[in-house]
Amino acid sequence: MSYPLWNQLEQLKSSTWVDLTHTFDERIPCFSEFERARVSTLFNVADDGFYVQHWNIVSQYGTHIDAPIHFVENTRYLHELDLKELALPLIVLDFTEAVAQDADFILTRAHIEQWEAKFGTIEPGTFVAFRSDWSKRWPNIEAFENKDDAGNLHLPGWGLDALQYLLEERQVKAIGHETFDTDASVDVAKNGDIVGERYVLGQDTFQVELLTNLDQLPRRGAIIYTISPKPKDAPGFPVRAFAIKP
Secondary structure, three states: OOOOOHHHHHHHHHHHHOEEEOOOOOOOOOOOOOOEEEEEEEEEHHHOOOEEEEOOOOOOOOOEEEHHHHHHOOOOOOOHOOOOHHHEEEEEOOOHHHHHHHHOOOOOHHHHHHHHHHHHHOOOOOEEEOOOOHHHHHOEEEEEOOOOOOOOOOOOEOHHHHHHHHHHHHOOOOOEEEEOOOEOOOHHHHOOOOOHHHHHHOOOOEEEEEOOOHHHHHOEEEEEEEEEOOOOOOOOEOEEEEEEOO
Protein backbone atom coordinates (compact mmCIF):
# COMPACT_ATOMS: atom_id res chain seq x y z
CA MET A 1 0.00 0.00 0.00
CA SER A 2 1.25 3.49 -0.85
CA TYR A 3 0.90 6.40 1.54
CA PRO A 4 1.26 9.72 -0.34
CA LEU A 5 2.42 11.75 2.65
CA TRP A 6 5.08 9.18 3.50
CA ASN A 7 6.30 9.33 -0.09
CA GLN A 8 6.40 13.11 0.07
CA LEU A 9 8.44 12.93 3.25
CA GLU A 10 10.97 10.65 1.59
CA GLN A 11 11.21 13.13 -1.26
CA LEU A 12 11.77 15.98 1.20
CA LYS A 13 14.47 13.99 2.98
CA SER A 14 16.30 13.62 -0.32
CA SER A 15 16.62 17.42 -0.37
CA THR A 16 19.06 19.45 1.75
CA TRP A 17 17.95 20.51 5.22
CA VAL A 18 19.55 23.64 6.68
CA ASP A 19 19.40 24.49 10.38
CA LEU A 20 18.66 28.21 10.77
CA THR A 21 18.92 28.15 14.56
CA HIS A 22 21.77 29.07 16.90
CA THR A 23 22.45 26.70 19.78
CA PHE A 24 21.86 28.69 22.96
CA ASP A 25 23.30 28.56 26.46
CA GLU A 26 24.19 30.96 29.30
CA ARG A 27 26.87 32.77 27.29
CA ILE A 28 25.21 33.79 24.03
CA PRO A 29 24.66 37.37 22.85
CA CYS A 30 21.22 38.64 23.86
CA PHE A 31 19.27 41.88 24.07
CA SER A 32 20.90 44.09 26.70
CA GLU A 33 17.75 44.43 28.82
CA PHE A 34 17.51 40.64 29.25
CA GLU A 35 19.50 38.46 31.57
CA ARG A 36 21.12 35.42 30.03
CA ALA A 37 19.82 31.95 30.71
CA ARG A 38 20.50 30.24 34.01
CA VAL A 39 20.81 26.48 33.79
CA SER A 40 21.12 23.94 36.58
CA THR A 41 20.96 20.15 36.86
CA LEU A 42 18.15 18.82 39.03
CA PHE A 43 18.74 15.09 38.49
CA ASN A 44 21.50 13.08 36.83
CA VAL A 45 21.68 9.53 35.55
CA ALA A 46 24.49 8.41 37.88
CA ASP A 47 22.68 9.41 41.07
CA ASP A 48 19.01 9.45 40.12
CA GLY A 49 18.66 7.24 37.07
CA PHE A 50 17.54 10.08 34.81
CA TYR A 51 18.81 13.48 33.64
CA VAL A 52 16.71 16.65 34.12
CA GLN A 53 17.75 20.28 33.88
CA HIS A 54 16.13 23.50 35.02
CA TRP A 55 16.28 26.34 32.47
CA ASN A 56 15.41 29.94 33.33
CA ILE A 57 15.15 32.05 30.16
CA VAL A 58 13.24 35.03 28.78
CA SER A 59 10.79 34.27 25.99
CA GLN A 60 12.83 36.17 23.38
CA TYR A 61 16.08 34.22 23.77
CA GLY A 62 18.42 32.94 21.08
CA THR A 63 16.85 32.31 17.69
CA HIS A 64 13.23 33.09 18.47
CA ILE A 65 9.80 33.91 17.11
CA ASP A 66 7.97 37.12 17.99
CA ALA A 67 4.19 36.86 18.11
CA PRO A 68 2.09 40.00 17.46
CA ILE A 69 1.37 40.48 21.19
CA HIS A 70 5.10 41.05 21.80
CA PHE A 71 4.67 44.69 20.75
CA VAL A 72 0.96 45.25 20.13
CA GLU A 73 -1.83 44.88 22.70
CA ASN A 74 -5.01 42.95 21.93
CA THR A 75 -3.39 40.85 19.23
CA ARG A 76 -2.46 37.19 18.96
CA TYR A 77 -0.30 35.21 21.35
CA LEU A 78 2.19 32.60 20.17
CA HIS A 79 -0.17 29.68 20.81
CA GLU A 80 -2.77 31.31 18.55
CA LEU A 81 -0.60 31.22 15.43
CA ASP A 82 -1.82 28.57 13.01
CA LEU A 83 0.58 25.77 12.14
CA LYS A 84 0.23 26.50 8.43
CA GLU A 85 1.51 30.04 9.04
CA LEU A 86 4.78 28.56 10.28
CA ALA A 87 5.67 26.72 7.06
CA LEU A 88 6.29 29.17 4.23
CA PRO A 89 8.07 29.61 0.90
CA LEU A 90 11.34 31.40 1.61
CA ILE A 91 12.98 34.32 -0.16
CA VAL A 92 16.47 35.40 0.91
CA LEU A 93 17.57 38.98 0.25
CA ASP A 94 21.37 39.02 0.20
CA PHE A 95 22.79 42.39 1.23
CA THR A 96 25.97 41.10 2.80
CA GLU A 97 28.26 43.31 0.70
CA ALA A 98 26.44 46.46 1.78
CA VAL A 99 26.55 45.41 5.44
CA ALA A 100 30.27 44.58 5.19
CA GLN A 101 30.86 48.16 4.04
CA ASP A 102 28.49 49.77 6.57
CA ALA A 103 27.43 48.11 9.83
CA ASP A 104 24.67 50.74 10.10
CA PHE A 105 23.16 49.67 6.76
CA ILE A 106 19.38 50.10 6.55
CA LEU A 107 17.53 47.96 4.00
CA THR A 108 15.11 50.28 2.21
CA ARG A 109 12.31 49.94 -0.31
CA ALA A 110 14.67 51.20 -3.00
CA HIS A 111 17.10 48.37 -2.23
CA ILE A 112 14.31 45.80 -2.55
CA GLU A 113 13.08 47.30 -5.81
CA GLN A 114 16.62 47.08 -7.17
CA TRP A 115 16.76 43.45 -6.05
CA GLU A 116 13.44 42.73 -7.77
CA ALA A 117 14.68 44.35 -10.99
CA LYS A 118 17.45 41.73 -11.06
CA PHE A 119 15.73 38.69 -9.60
CA GLY A 120 12.00 39.15 -10.11
CA THR A 121 8.99 40.31 -8.10
CA ILE A 122 8.71 38.98 -4.56
CA GLU A 123 5.77 36.61 -4.35
CA PRO A 124 2.87 37.02 -1.88
CA GLY A 125 2.56 34.66 1.06
CA THR A 126 6.31 34.24 1.42
CA PHE A 127 8.74 34.56 4.32
CA VAL A 128 11.39 37.14 3.43
CA ALA A 129 14.73 36.91 5.22
CA PHE A 130 17.32 39.68 5.28
CA ARG A 131 20.72 38.04 4.87
CA SER A 132 23.46 40.20 6.39
CA ASP A 133 25.88 37.46 7.52
CA TRP A 134 25.80 39.12 10.94
CA SER A 135 25.26 35.63 12.35
CA LYS A 136 28.88 34.82 11.52
CA ARG A 137 29.84 36.98 14.51
CA TRP A 138 28.01 34.57 16.85
CA PRO A 139 28.68 33.77 19.69
CA ASN A 140 31.25 36.54 20.21
CA ILE A 141 29.25 39.07 22.26
CA GLU A 142 31.60 41.99 21.59
CA ALA A 143 31.63 41.39 17.84
CA PHE A 144 27.87 40.81 17.70
CA GLU A 145 26.94 43.93 19.67
CA ASN A 146 29.51 46.00 17.74
CA LYS A 147 29.52 48.88 20.22
CA ASP A 148 31.36 52.14 19.65
CA ASP A 149 33.43 53.94 22.28
CA ALA A 150 30.27 55.52 23.70
CA GLY A 151 28.63 52.13 24.15
CA ASN A 152 26.19 52.48 21.26
CA LEU A 153 25.37 49.38 19.20
CA HIS A 154 25.85 49.33 15.44
CA LEU A 155 23.87 46.57 13.75
CA PRO A 156 22.08 46.66 10.38
CA GLY A 157 18.33 46.40 10.00
CA TRP A 158 15.16 46.89 8.01
CA GLY A 159 13.89 50.32 7.05
CA LEU A 160 10.22 51.02 7.78
CA ASP A 161 9.52 51.75 4.12
CA ALA A 162 10.93 48.35 3.13
CA LEU A 163 8.68 46.56 5.62
CA GLN A 164 5.61 48.51 4.50
CA TYR A 165 6.41 47.67 0.89
CA LEU A 166 6.79 43.96 1.60
CA LEU A 167 3.77 43.53 3.84
CA GLU A 168 1.32 45.93 2.19
CA GLU A 169 2.24 45.88 -1.49
CA ARG A 170 3.95 42.53 -1.92
CA GLN A 171 1.68 40.85 0.65
CA VAL A 172 4.43 38.73 2.17
CA LYS A 173 3.51 36.74 5.26
CA ALA A 174 6.47 37.21 7.62
CA ILE A 175 10.06 38.41 7.83
CA GLY A 176 13.28 37.39 9.57
CA HIS A 177 16.83 38.57 10.13
CA GLU A 178 20.14 37.68 11.78
CA THR A 179 20.29 40.48 14.34
CA PHE A 180 18.64 41.26 17.70
CA ASP A 181 16.13 43.71 16.28
CA THR A 182 14.11 44.42 13.18
CA ASP A 183 15.39 47.99 13.08
CA ALA A 184 18.99 49.06 12.59
CA SER A 185 20.59 50.21 15.84
CA VAL A 186 20.99 53.77 14.55
CA ASP A 187 17.25 53.93 13.83
CA VAL A 188 16.43 52.64 17.32
CA ALA A 189 18.62 55.37 18.81
CA LYS A 190 17.14 58.05 16.56
CA ASN A 191 13.50 57.07 17.07
CA GLY A 192 13.72 56.04 20.70
CA ASP A 193 11.67 53.00 19.75
CA ILE A 194 11.76 49.88 17.58
CA VAL A 195 9.42 51.33 14.98
CA GLY A 196 9.88 48.65 12.31
CA GLU A 197 9.24 45.77 14.69
CA ARG A 198 6.18 47.48 16.10
CA TYR A 199 4.88 47.89 12.55
CA VAL A 200 5.49 44.27 11.55
CA LEU A 201 3.78 42.81 14.60
CA GLY A 202 0.98 45.31 14.16
CA GLN A 203 0.14 43.53 10.89
CA ASP A 204 -1.00 40.50 12.93
CA THR A 205 1.91 38.39 11.78
CA PHE A 206 5.20 37.16 13.22
CA GLN A 207 8.91 37.54 12.68
CA VAL A 208 11.97 35.44 13.49
CA GLU A 209 15.13 36.98 14.93
CA LEU A 210 18.72 35.79 15.22
CA LEU A 211 18.58 33.45 12.25
CA THR A 212 21.75 31.79 11.00
CA ASN A 213 23.01 29.88 7.94
CA LEU A 214 21.08 32.00 5.45
CA ASP A 215 24.24 31.87 3.33
CA GLN A 216 23.47 28.21 2.64
CA LEU A 217 20.14 28.96 0.96
CA PRO A 218 19.12 30.06 -2.55
CA ARG A 219 17.31 33.32 -3.22
CA ARG A 220 14.15 31.35 -3.94
CA GLY A 221 12.89 27.80 -3.83
CA ALA A 222 13.46 26.80 -0.20
CA ILE A 223 10.78 26.36 2.47
CA ILE A 224 11.19 27.63 6.03
CA TYR A 225 9.67 25.94 9.07
CA THR A 226 9.49 27.74 12.41
CA ILE A 227 8.83 25.23 15.18
CA SER A 228 8.45 26.19 18.83
CA PRO A 229 6.78 24.94 22.01
CA LYS A 230 3.21 26.08 22.67
CA PRO A 231 3.20 28.08 25.91
CA LYS A 232 -0.08 29.76 26.78
CA ASP A 233 -0.27 33.55 26.33
CA ALA A 234 3.41 33.90 25.40
CA PRO A 235 4.81 36.79 23.32
CA GLY A 236 7.32 34.49 21.66
CA PHE A 237 9.73 31.67 22.37
CA PRO A 238 13.01 30.12 21.22
CA VAL A 239 12.45 28.18 18.00
CA ARG A 240 14.04 25.43 15.95
CA ALA A 241 13.85 27.15 12.58
CA PHE A 242 15.04 25.22 9.58
CA ALA A 243 14.75 25.27 5.81
CA ILE A 244 14.55 22.61 3.13
CA LYS A 245 16.12 23.54 -0.17
CA PRO A 246 16.07 21.77 -3.54
